[in-house]
Amino acid sequence: xxxxLGHFTLIxxxxxxxxxxxxxxxxxxxxxxxxxxxxxxxxxxxxxxxSASMGALVYAFVTFDFSVVYVxxxxxxxxxxxxxxxxxxxxxxxxxxxxGWILAAWTLxxxxxxxxxxxxxxxxxxxxxxxxxxxxxLFTLVTSNPFERIIPAPADGRDLNPVLQDPAxxxxxxxxxxxYVGFAVAFAFACAAMLEGKLDQVWARWTRPWxxxxxxxxxxxxxxxxxxxxxELGWGGYWFWDPVENAVFMPWxxxxxxxxxxxxxxxRGLFKSWTxxxxxxxxxxxxxxxxxxxxGVLTSVHSFAADPTRGLFILAFLVVVIGGxxxxxxxxxxxxxxxxxxxPTAREAFLLYNNILLVCAAxxxxxxxxxxxxxDALRQPALSVGxxxxxxxxxxxxxxxxxxxxxxxxxxxxxxxxxxxxxxxxLGLGIALVLGLxxxxxxxxxxxxxxxxxxxxxxxxxxxxxxDPIDRLRRKLTLPxxxxxxxxxxxxxxxxxxxxxxxxxxxxxxxxxIAPGESVVMGRFAYRFDDLEAVEGPxxxxxxxxxxxxxxxxxxxxxxxxxxxxxxxxxxxxxAGITSLWNMDLFAALRADVGAGRWSLRAQLRPLIDYLWxxxxxxxxxxxxAATDRRYRxxxxxxxxxxxxxxxxxxx
Amino acid sequence: MTRFLIPGLIFLLLAGVLYVGxxxxxxxxxxxxxxxxKPAPAFDLPTLDDPATxxxxxxxxxxxxxxxxxxxxxxxxxxxxxxxxxxxxxxxVPIVGFDWxxxxxxxxxxxxxxxxxxxxxAVDKDGxxxxxxxxxxxxxxxxxxxxxxxxxxxVGAMTLxxxxxxxxxxxxxxxxx
Numbered sequence: 001x002x003x004x005l006g007h008f009t010l011i012x013x014x015x016x017x018x019x020x021x022x023x024x025x026x027x028x029x030x031x032x033x034x035x036x037x038x039x040x041x042x043x044x045x046x047x048x049x050x051s052a053s054m055g056a057l058v059y060a061f062v063t064f065d066f067s068v069v070y071v072x073x074x075x076x077x078x079x080x081x082x083x084x085x086x087x088x089x090x091x092x093x094x095x096x097x098x099x100g101w102i103l104a105a106w107t108l109x110x111x112x113x114x115x116x117x118x119x120x121x122x123x124x125x126x127x128x129x130x131x132x133x134x135x136x137x138l139f140t141l142v143t144s145n146p147f148e149r150i151i152p153a154p155a156d157g158r159d160l161n162p163v164l165q166d167p168a169x170x171x172x173x174x175x176x177x178x179x180y181v182g183f184a185v186a187f188a189f190a191c192a193a194m195l196e197g198k199l200d201q202v203w204a205r206w207t208r209p210w211x212x213x214x215x216x217x218x219x220x221x222x223x224x225x226x227x228x229x230x231x232e233l234g235w236g237g238y239w240f241w242d243p244v245e246n247a248v249f250m251p252w253x254x255x256x257x258x259x260x261x262x263x264x265x266x267x268r269g270l271f272k273s274w275t276x277x278x279x280x281x282x283x284x285x286x287x288x289x290x291x292x293x294x295x296g297v298l299t300s301v302h303s304f305a306a307d308p309t310r311g312l313f314i315l316a317f318l319v320v321v322i323g324g325x326x327x328x329x330x331x332x333x334x335x336x337x338x339x340x341x342x343x344p345t346a347r348e349a350f351l352l353y354n355n356i357l358l359v360c361a362a363x364x365x366x367x368x369x370x371x372x373x374x375x376d377a378l379r380q381p382a383l384s385v386g387x388x389x390x391x392x393x394x395x396x397x398x399x400x401x402x403x404x405x406x407x408x409x410x411x412x413x414x415x416x417x418x419x420x421x422x423x424x425x426x427l428g429l430g431i432a433l434v435l436g437l438x439x440x441x442x443x444x445x446x447x448x449x450x451x452x453x454x455x456x457x458x459x460x461x462x463x464x465x466x467x468d469p470i471d472r473l474r475r476k477l478t479l480p481x482x483x484x485x486x487x488x489x490x491x492x493x494x495x496x497x498x499x500x501x502x503x504x505x506x507x508x509x510x511x512x513x514i515a516p517g518e519s520v521v522m523g524r525f526a527y528r529f530d531d532l533e534a535v536e537g538p539x540x541x542x543x544x545x546x547x548x549x550x551x552x553x554x555x556x557x558x559x560x561x562x563x564x565x566x567x568x569x570x571x572x573x574x575x576a577g578i579t580s581l582w583n584m585d586l587f588a589a590l591r592a593d594v595g596a597g598r599w600s601l602r603a604q605l606r607p608l609i610d611y612l613w614x615x616x617x618x619x620x621x622x623x624x625x626a627a628t629d630r631r632y633r634x635x636x637x638x639x640x641x642x643x644x645x646x647x648x649x650x651x652x
Numbered sequence: 653m654t655r656f657l658i659p660g661l662i663f664l665l666l667a668g669v670l671y672v673g674x675x676x677x678x679x680x681x682x683x684x685x686x687x688x689x690k691p692a693p694a695f696d697l698p699t700l701d702d703p704a705t706x707x708x709x710x711x712x713x714x715x716x717x718x719x720x721x722x723x724x725x726x727x728x729x730x731x732x733x734x735x736x737x738x739x740x741x742x743x744x745v746p747i748v749g750f751d752w753x754x755x756x757x758x759x760x761x762x763x764x765x766x767x768x769x770x771x772x773x774a775v776d777k778d779g780x781x782x783x784x785x786x787x788x789x790x791x792x793x794x795x796x797x798x799x800x801x802x803x804x805x806x807v808g809a810m811t812l813x814x815x816x817x818x819x820x821x822x823x824x825x826x827x828x829x
Contacts, residue, residue, distance in 0.1 A: 073727040150730060152765070158727045277659060284663075291670070311674035319667050326660035333656045370669060377672040568725065 003068050006056025007147040010097070013049040013104070014137040016042045017130050020107075024127020028120040029195070036123040043111040043126055046133065047104040054101050057088055057146055067153035070094060070146045076159035076568045078539035086170035087160045092294060093146035098174060099290070100136045102181045103129065110185055110210070117206065124192035125185075132184050135317040143310045159539065159568035168228040176221030176248060180290070182214020183251060183283040186258065190279035191325055194332040199276065204266035207279070209627040211262060215255045216623030222248050223616030230609070231576045238503070238612065241390040246369040247289030250362045254282045257358040259623075264351045268413060270342070273333035274355070280329060284322040285362070291318055292369070345416025350408030354401060361397040365390070395450055402457035402497060405490065406432075406464045424467045432460035444607070447505030454501030462494035485626025492618025499611035508605040511591075513598045519550075520603050526550045527559070527588060527603045540566040545599070547577060549586050556581075561590040561601075585609050687802040692719075692794070693784035697774035700751055700759055707774045709800070712748065716823060719794040720770070720810070721750045721782050724758040726790040732809040733766050739815055740769035745823060749773040752782050752790050795819050 020042040027035030057070070061084045066072040074087045074094070088094045107129045114122040140146070164170070189207040193199040225245070230238040239245065258278040264270045291314045342348040367374075368385045406428065410421035418425070436456035440447070465487045472479050508522045519528040530546040542564040549557040559577030566573065576589040587604040594600050687693070696708040720736065722729040740747060749770035751759045756775060763773070776782050785794060786805075795804040795818070804818050 069727065069731065072730075150727075154724075154727060154730055156725075158725060273656070280659075315667065315670055315674055318670075322663055323660065323667070326663055330656045330660055370666075373669050373673040377669045 002056050002059050003065065003147040003149070006053045006060075007145065009049040009052040009056070010137065010141060010147070013046045013053065013100075014134065014141060016046040016049065017133040017137055020046065020130030021127050021134055024123045024125075024130055025195075026127075028123040028127065031120070033119070036119055039123050039126045039130075040111045042130070043104075043107050047101075047108045050097075050101045050104045053097060054088070057094060057097065058085055060147075061085060061087055064157075065153075066155070066157050067149050067151060068146075069148045069150045072150060072154050072157040074157070074160050076157045076539060078567070079157075079160055079165075080538050082167075083160055083165050083170065086164070089173045090160045090164050093140070093144045095173065095294075096136065096140040096144050097146050099177055099181060100133060100140060102174070102177045103133050103136065103184060106178075106182055106185055107133070110188075114206075121192055121196065124195050125188045128188035128191045129184060132188075132321065135321065139310075139313050139317065143313055157568075159566065162540070162564070162566040162569055162571045162573050163232060165539075165566075166228060166232050168224050169232070172221060172224040172228060175217055175224060179214050179216075179218025179221050179255075180248070180251065180286040182210065182217055183255060183279075183286050185210040185214065186279040187283035187325070190276045191328065194276065194325075194328045197332055197335055199265075199272050199336055201266050201269050204262050204275065205632065208259070208262045208266060209629075209632045211255070211279075211282075212259050212623045212627040215252070215259055216620040216627070218248070218252050218255060219616050219620040219623065222252060223613050223620075227613055231578055232573075238609065241365075241368070241387050243369050244293055246365050247292050250365050250369075251282050251285040251289060253358050253362040253365070254278060254285055257355045257362075258282050260351045260354050260358075264348050268342070268348055270338045270348055271352070271355075272336040272338050273329075276329060276333055276336075278355070278359075280322070280325045281359075284318075284325075285366075287314075287318055287321065291315065342413075343415050345411060345418045347408065347411040347413045347416070349416065350404055350411050353404050354408070357397045357401040357404070361394065361401075364393045364397065368393075395454075398497075399450075399453055399457065402454075402461060402493075405493065406457065406460040409461075409464045409468070409490065424464070428460055428463040428467070431463050432456045435459050444502065444506045451501050451505040454497055458494045458496075458498035458501060460494075461497070462491050465490040465494070480631075481625050481629040482631075485622040485624070485629070487622070488625060489619045489622025492615045492620075492622060495611050495618060496615030499608045499615060502608045503606055503612070506607045510603045511600065512603065513594050513600050515596075515598045520601070522603065522605055524552050525586070525605060526553075527586075527601075529599075529601065532599075535562070537564065539568065540564045542575070543590070545577070545588075545590050545601075547588050547601075549579070557586055559586060559588045561588045563590045563592075580610050583607060687786055687794075688805065690802060691800050692796045692802050693781070695774070695781040695784065697750075697776055697781055700749075700756060700763075700773040700775050703775070707748070707772050712746070712796075713800050714798060715746070716795070716797050717746045717748055718819065719748050719750060719785070719796060721752050721776075721785070721787050721790050721792045723752045723754045723790050724762045725754065726752075728809045729791045730766075732791050733769070735810050735812060735815070736769035737767050738812065739810070744820060746771040750776045750782050750785075750787075752776050752787070753779045793819075795822055797822070798824075 020039055023035045023038045023042060026032070027039065057068075059065075060068045060071045061075055062081065064071070064075070064077055066075075070091070070093050071087075074090045075084050079087065089098045107126060110129065111122075111126055114125065117125075186207055189203070189210070193203050222245075225248070226238045229240065258275070258281075261271050261275045261278050265272055265275045291311075294310065294314060368389050371385045407418070407425055410424050411418055433456055436459045437452060440452045440455050469479060469483060469487050472483070510520050510522060512520045514520060514529050516529050516531050519526045526549070528548045528550060530548055532543050532545050535542050535544050542562045544560050544562045547559040547561065548555050549559060557579040559579060561577035562575040564573045564575055565571075574589045574591060576587060578588075579586045585604075585606040587602075587606055589602045591600040591602055692709060694709045696706055699705045699707050722732070736747070747770050749772070751773050753776070759773070759775075763770075774781070785792075785802075791809055793806045793810050794802055797803050803822050806814055806818065
């Protein structure tokens with residue numbers, strides 16, 4: 001009964017989404033005020049109905065209702081409650097429902113926060129969001145209904161995929177989708193501006209906080225996924241350039257470009273058509289990512305139940321949404337004039353360089369991801385580009401970008417006047433060179449040739465970020481949240497580059513076949529394999545190794561890597577044993593029983609890897625602080641418009 | 653003006669590539685099987701009805717047959733079962749089931765309740781025979797021709813559409829129902 005109710009509220013939500021679209025878009029273009037007034041109630045209703053659908057599915061999971069195919073496929077009576085709730089987004093159908101619900105939540109937030117926006121504009125924004133919602137709800141209902149029944153019900157379920165039974169991965173999809181779907185808001189703002197044929201600095205001010213928030217969520221979501229891959233997959237890597245990872249990374253790169261381009265549009269009224277294009281692209285890449293992951297065209301392992309109708313449906317939706325937006329763009333963007341010029345060393349120019357490099361990097365990832373498909377379409381032999389392509393190409397764009405960040409932070413709007421900041425630039429570079437080269441050559445020893453560049457640039461960015469806030473504090477000036485947020489995010493970037501540079505160069509790794517009592521030595525560290533014990537979890541049994549880590553002969557940590565055998569899916573998983581010291585991770589993964597009492601063990605020392613997650617945290621924190629800046633909240637519209645007119649040398 | 657059309661044109665090109673990808677994706681799982689065009693692996697397994705009787709690949713030689721790998725623990729097999737029952741009703745080709753890593757009593761109960769589409773069910777308790785066929789997840793279905801050559805492999809639940817397009821079409825004409 002409850003699943004049928006969930007199905008029913010899902011259908012009602014679709015009807016309200018249609019109403020939201022029609023009332024919003026048609027109401028705004030015909031100036032029908034009563035239609036426009038109906039938009040917000042439709043938004044609220046849709047959110048309530050989709051919440052009911054989510055609740056119904058959670059209920060089915062928690063009560064072990066195996067007559068629901070989706071529950072039977074993704075849960076088991078031995079699965080702990082926490083994972084039974086998280087199993088909701090453990091596979092295709094539930095993920096789509098979650099997607100739709102999060103979109104409804106964002107839309108509701110926009111509906112509530114847009115009361116002081118011009119009514120017609122707000123209606124258009126909500127109408128576009130409604131249209132996106134119609135597509136996804138229709139897709140869910142037609143091809144991927146999570147409430148489908150199977151009678152008679154199986155006695156027990158197939159269980160959640162064991163690799164997904166992990167706390168980080170349980171919360172990773174909702175946060176990632178918050179980012180993914182959040183770009184729909186920027187997209188809707190862009191479409192509304194194009195429909196009105198008007199885009200000014202006030203528009204950029206409305207759009208900015210939403211975009212920055214979505215970006216912050218996406219940052220955390222990607223970091224959680226990477227963290228999970230690091231300790232759960234047992235390979236000790238944190239990024240594999242696999243299509244699913246690329247699918248979330250491309251929107252992140254373009255989203256990063258977008259939040260910077262929006263800064264120029266808000267402060268100086270520049271890059272208008274470019275900002276529009278990026279708003280469209282960021283969301284298009286989110287949709288493309290959903291398509292790639294969900295249609296099964298790329299990853300053969302995921303094509304398990306690959307159903308061409310699903311792929312065709314999303315593709316058709318992609319063509320309507322993205323194609324429609326880009327057609328609108330080709331029609332309207334030529335009307336937009338960006339007034340003022342700027343010098344090649346002005347802040348605007350640096351933001352432009354930043355944008356070009358980020359978009360090129362995203363294009364590079366896109367080409368790499370789609371290479372197998374392109375080769376397929378051209379009837380060429382199967383081609384797939386692997387890590388070498390990305391690891392070679394990515395620094396080509398990122399290293400210049402890092403240098404530009406370190407210098408560009410000092411540039412003023414309109415005229416760069418970098419001459420005035422010469423001292424800061426040189427001082428920052430000097431500090432970075434001394435610290436960086438000391439760290440590389442005295443601390444770690446020579447590594448890959450890129451390492452010193454990465455480390456020096458990373459420190460340079462961190463030092464450069466600090467000049468302006470320190471200067472403001474010394475002169476007793478206010479420190480607006482925008483500046484604090486930007487500074488924290490840029491420091492996060494520096495920390496991240498530092499972490500990647502050291503991890504890539506100075507990781508020590510040994511793969512050994514080892515018996516209890518033996519040790520593997522890595523520099524000053526030794527891993528001593530003490531013993532093995534059998535343990536039992538709620539839905540698996542496991543062998544757990546005890547490994548004592550000795551530094552200079554003294555024990556510093558105990559690692560407990562496990563090899564788990566999940567009963568229902570008959571899958572064996574490694575659970576890495578990791579202890580974090582302040583400057584490195586001690587990592588051990590138990591890989592296989594090689595017989596004669598020996599186990600193959602992967603032992604690693606990974607310097608500074610934890611700082612990669614801290615870096616993502618800093619970037620996201622910076623984004624959230626910047627998005628809650630006072631000027632987005634308090635100023636009445638008239639004053640805001642006036643302020644936009646005189647916008648001059650204020651900071652980003 | 654024209655430069656504003658460029659993003660749209662690039663997107664159309666991309667959509668074309670994706671279209672080809674989607675249309676071809678159902679064939680992907682077949683292409684991956686290293687066994688296509690090669691002789692089916694030999695096996696010798698006990699039957700579900702009577703563990704003393706064995707079914708071997710040699711007994712099946714000389715006519716086309718279909719292998720379906722399933723298990724009672726596999727939800728997609730449950731979904732597929734109705735389709736298999738309908739296919740079995742056509743009596744176009746013998747269907748051999750591999751009961752993969754399963755409990756015998758559960759399997760018998762399943763066939764008693766839902767009907768038995770198989771001409772014979774082989775018990776592949778340790779999963780070795782299925783692994784020889786390159787199975788990585790149930791359900792999977794193979795078409796083996798009269799010469800014992802694997803002609804087609806379908807990963808995932810069988811549908812009537814795929815059955816018509818990829819299995820019936822491979823039968824000799826006179827055998828068609």
